[in-house]
Amino acid sequence: MSFTLATWNINSVRLREPLVCQFLEEEGPDVLCLQECKSPVDKIPRERFAELGYTHMIARGQKGYNGVAILSKLPIEDRGDKDFAGLGHARHIAGRLENGVTIHNFYVPAGGDKPDREVNEKFGQKLDYLTDMRDWFRDETPEKAILVGDLNIAPREDDVWSHKQLLKVVSHTPIEVDHLAETQEAGKWVDITRQDIPEGLLYSWWSYRSPDWDAADKGRRLDHVWATPDISNAGHSSRILRHVRGYEKPSDHAPVLATFDL
Incomplete structure (x- = not known):
């Protein structure tokens, strides 16, 4: 079984429903993990997504903040969530596909x-x-x-537009990078994106504050796709869809995709 998975901080799934639909129609991933949905679960426009073939959804939500969802063409079983740090936020959900793969969707x-x-x-x-x-x-x-999601940390020097200038900026500080590395090591997670694209500048987020984000290109790679070692070799075709950041009224994040042959 081969399936393509995408992760995308959508920054309001209700406000950007047309963009989600456009992305699903253009790219057609089998599974789409969304973060920062900013919506109660019952207000997520799942009927429109189902019309496009995404008939399965598991989600956790809250009004106006946070929120994670997994939209899937493939049957997926809700495997619960964890309230990390006891914040009471909707920031994690897990689902299991019929092939036994568990997908963790995080919004750190x-x-x-x-x-x-x-x-x-x-x-x-x-x-x-x-x-x-x-x-x-x-x-x-x-x-x-x-494991996918907006982890809100750009760990490598080539995951940011300027390592030196961002060392004291939240998302690239040494203490955050160390904490993320410890988390990755604890699960023996493999960074699939960098397994496929090991060299070069790579970004998935560009600030709204930049009047011309594309020309300035002051990006950071905050969105990630990881896999456990037993299936990491099955991952390939990683890519970040930079052009989606240029959609009308876009999210400040671009989708990150990978394909797995399992």
């Missing part, structure tokens, strides 16, 4: 503006969230699993 806290937990509670929450993820993967060693 952004962390606010100042990389100092003493003056910025949100930054502390982000670090605590990652620590909880790490501990969970140490206790529950994942197998035959894929």
